[in-house]
Amino acid sequence: MKHLLSIADLSTEEITSILDTAVSMHEVQHREVKKLPTLRGRTIINFFFEDSTRTRSSFEIAGKWLSADTINLTGKGTSVSKGESLRDTVMTVGAMGVDMIIVRHPASGAPQQIAEWVDCSVVNAGDGTHEHPSQALLDAYTMRHALGGLEGRHVAIVGDLTHSRVLRSNLLCLAKLGAQVTLVAPPTLMPSGIGAWAAADGFNLSYDLDAVLPTVDAVMMLRVQRERMSGGYFPTAKEYAVTYGLTPRRLGLLPEHAVICHPGPMNRGLEISADAADAARSLVLDQVSAGVAVRMSILYHLLAGEGNDQ
Amino acid sequence: MSPAPETGPGREVLTSDDISRALRRIAHEILEGNKGPEDLVLLGIPTRGAHLAHRLAEALRQVEGVDVPVGSLDITMYRDDLRRQPTRAVEPTHVPGDGVDGKVVVLVDDVLYSGRTVRSALDALADLGRPRTVRLAVLVDRGHRELPIRADYVGKNLPTAHAERVMVRLAEADGGDEGVRIAGPAEEER
Numbered sequence: 001m002k003h004l005l006s007i008a009d010l011s012t013e014e015i016t017s018i019l020d021t022a023v024s025m026h027e028v029q030h031r032e033v034k035k036l037p038t039l040r041g042r043t044i045i046n047f048f049f050e051d052s053t054r055t056r057s058s059f060e061i062a063g064k065w066l067s068a069d070t071i072n073l074t075g076k077g078t079s080v081s082k083g084e085s086l087r088d089t090v091m092t093v094g095a096m097g098v099d100m101i102i103v104r105h106p107a108s109g110a111p112q113q114i115a116e117w118v119d120c121s122v123v124n125a126g127d128g129t130h131e132h133p134s135q136a137l138l139d140a141y142t143m144r145h146a147l148g149g150l151e152g153r154h155v156a157i158v159g160d161l162t163h164s165r166v167l168r169s170n171l172l173c174l175a176k177l178g179a180q181v182t183l184v185a186p187p188t189l190m191p192s193g194i195g196a197w198a199a200a201d202g203f204n205l206s207y208d209l210d211a212v213l214p215t216v217d218a219v220m221m222l223r224v225q226r227e228r229m230s231g232g233y234f235p236t237a238k239e240y241a242v243t244y245g246l247t248p249r250r251l252g253l254l255p256e257h258a259v260i261c262h263p264g265p266m267n268r269g270l271e272i273s274a275d276a277a278d279a280a281r282s283l284v285l286d287q288v289s290a291g292v293a294v295r296m297s298i299l300y301h302l303l304a305g306e307g308n309d310q
Numbered sequence: 311m312s313p314a315p316e317t318g319p320g321r322e323v324l325t326s327d328d329i330s331r332a333l334r335r336i337a338h339e340i341l342e343g344n345k346g347p348e349d350l351v352l353l354g355i356p357t358r359g360a361h362l363a364h365r366l367a368e369a370l371r372q373v374e375g376v377d378v379p380v381g382s383l384d385i386t387m388y389r390d391d392l393r394r395q396p397t398r399a400v401e402p403t404h405v406p407g408d409g410v411d412g413k414v415v416v417l418v419d420d421v422l423y424s425g426r427t428v429r430s431a432l433d434a435l436a437d438l439g440r441p442r443t444v445r446l447a448v449l450v451d452r453g454h455r456e457l458p459i460r461a462d463y464v465g466k467n468l469p470t471a472h473a474e475r476v477m478v479r480l481a482e483a484d485g486g487d488e489g490v491r492i493a494g495p496a497e498e499e500r
Contacts, residue, residue: 001397017399024384024400033437036387066387300387305397 001301003115004123007133007172015176018297019141025300026293028065039068039303042099047090048125049075049105054264054288055125055134059102062295068099068303086110087117094118099303103127108165121302129163135263136169138294140177142287143218146259151178156212158184159222159244159271162191162233166263167222175201182216184209186244188233209244213253220261221246221272237270245269246276259283320477320493324466329449329480329488332465333362336447337369339463344414347376349442351413353383355431356401359419361482362449366418379406383417383438388430405438415441416463420478422448425459450490452476468492 001014010018028034044063048056056072063070073093075081080089086105093101100121103111108128115122126132144150155174161167161183174181181203183194190205191197198205206212213219224240234240241247246260251273254260260272260282268274277284324332344350347370354363360382367380384401392398417431428446435444447463452470470476473495481488 017397021400024402027403031438035437037433038387038392300400301397304392305395 002121003111004121004133004298004302005111005115006124006131007136007169007176010133010176012176014301015137015140015173018137018294018301019144021300022137022141022290022293022297025296026290028296029289029293034065035067036065037067038300039063039066042068042303043097044068044070044100044102044299045093045098046070046072046125047074047093047101047103048072049080049103049110050126052104052126054291055104055132058288058291059123059125059134059295061292062299065292066296066299068299071098086114090114091117094120100299123298123302126165128165129168130165131169132165132263133169133173134291134295134298135166136173137298138287138290139166139170139220139261139263140173141294142283142290143259143261144177145290146283146286147217147257150174153179153217154182154215155179156182156184156209156216156219157222158209158219158246160189160224160233161185161194161222162189163225164222170220171201171203175203180204182206182212184212184244186234186240209250210253213250213258214255216254216258218259218261219246219254220263221266221276223263223265224267224271241270241273244271246272248273248275251276251279254281261287263287320475320491322489322491323468324450324490326481326488329465329490330365332449333365333369334373336463336465337366337373340366340416340445340447341370341374343445343462347374347378349412349414350378351406351408351410351415351441352378352380352418353405353410353415353431353435354380354418355427356382356384357483358478358480359417360401361480362420362447363418364482366416366447379408381406383431383434385427385430385434388433390426390430403434403438410435410439410441413441414443414445416445416447418447420449420480421476422446422451422459422461422464423454423476425455425457428459429457449478450476466490 046056046059060070098120102123102125104125105127108130110127111122111124184206262284266272352363352367354360363380367378370378381404384403386398386400445462448461449465450468451461451464452468475493477491479488
């Protein structure tokens with residue numbers, strides 16, 4: 001494993017190995033000294049061309065706790081704002097001899113492109129509406145921990161499917177771990193061609209959240225991405241909240257053991273009510289906590305072993 | 311390439327009973343050196359060292375009638391050869407409830423060879439706290455140290471050649487057929 005660009009590149013064994021190692025990393029998180037010498041002398045660049053709180057900070061913390069040197073760059077305040085091309089910018093960074101570039105970019109496919117330009121490892125921290133593999137891995141980690149496993153479990157992914165890179169990575173990841181997935185969204189927020197995709201990959205589609213909720217083990221609410229919406233996908237926010245939001249009433253439809261996930265940041269009152277977000281069965285903060293452990297595991301898998309570096 | 315000719319699984323140097331006897335003796339030596347079981351904590355290095363630590367705790371219980379805290383200390387993230395090998399699976403680290411601060415920690419491993427595992431374990435231990443004393447117990451000391459490290463308690467000193475392999479099999483880790491065997495380079499299986 002040299003790059004982490006898409007969940008599609010990972011085997012079930014590799015996913016399981018990343019999740020298992022993350023369990024040990026999670027233990028380190030509760031120690032007084034949260035530092036392992038594993039990646040001493042390695043340099044990791046966080047290159048974020050898009051805003052991010054949890055992904056960027058958790059990759060940075062993960063790198064620091066493994067003793068790597070981590071540097072943060074954003075689109076603003078770098079030569080990008082002077083008009084330098086993406087290729088020149090990342091080649092410049094690569095020429096400094098860094099070991100890994102973690103990249104978030106608004107263009108789908110940018111990390112794949114960068115991986116062809118540079119010699120170091122590249123991690124996709126979210127590219128456009130394509131994929132967000134580390135998020136899917138931490139979601140899987142959190143749900144696996146809460147449910148005791150994902151094989152045969154039923155997970156509903158609800159909301160803005162069209163604009164969600166989290167969805168694509170999660171679909172791939174959950175399928176590889178043996179979970180059954182149902183996607184729920186208004187027709188306007190279903191990606192075009194999803195019917196054929198669902199038939200090919202064996203997941204279900206529904207427009208009726210009330211009918212799906214009583215059958216799930218986990219429900220993942222996706223953020224309504226207003227910043228990517230140029231047209232009218234639904235009449236009003238109020239109507240969306242009533243028809244597709246996880247309202248206090250819908251909380252009562254969930255089976256007793258079912259858990260709630262949200263990749264964050266949450267629009268409280270829109271796709272998820274405050275009651276649901278703060279419920280005991282809500283794993284939102286567990287997801288954040290797992291984010292550091294899973295990303296430590298990702299860095300370990302990409303940088304620690306032989307043959308992973310040039 | 312055709313497989314190496316069958317030369318058997320090597321020479322047996324410790325039987326299952328020998329291992330039990332060695333652990334019982336080490337239990338006595340630990341109690342003697344520590345003047346009792348006070349403050350003792352056993353930390354085994356996964357995978358076989360962790361199993362041996364539990365057996366050692368059982369031996370201490372039989373000898374002294376006390377439960378000595380047992381844990382495991384994974385050293386994977388502290389190795390100095392990570393970049394020379396394929397990515398290794400990380401095993402669990404479990405520190406008993408009271409931690410290691412001020413304790414007499416006995417590290418337990420199956421084979422002492424270069425000493426690099428023990429060096430890694432000392433680093434890992436330093437991140438967990440500050441023991442009063444750290445001791446080292448091993449089932450087999452096969453020599454060829456690359457670092458100034460020695461064991462306090464040794465089940466068996468086993469002079470070996472560099473090219474030979476020492477294979478420890480324990481019921482907990484490897485199923486039945488326990489024992490320690492030594493094999494030449496052509497017979498290596500590990």
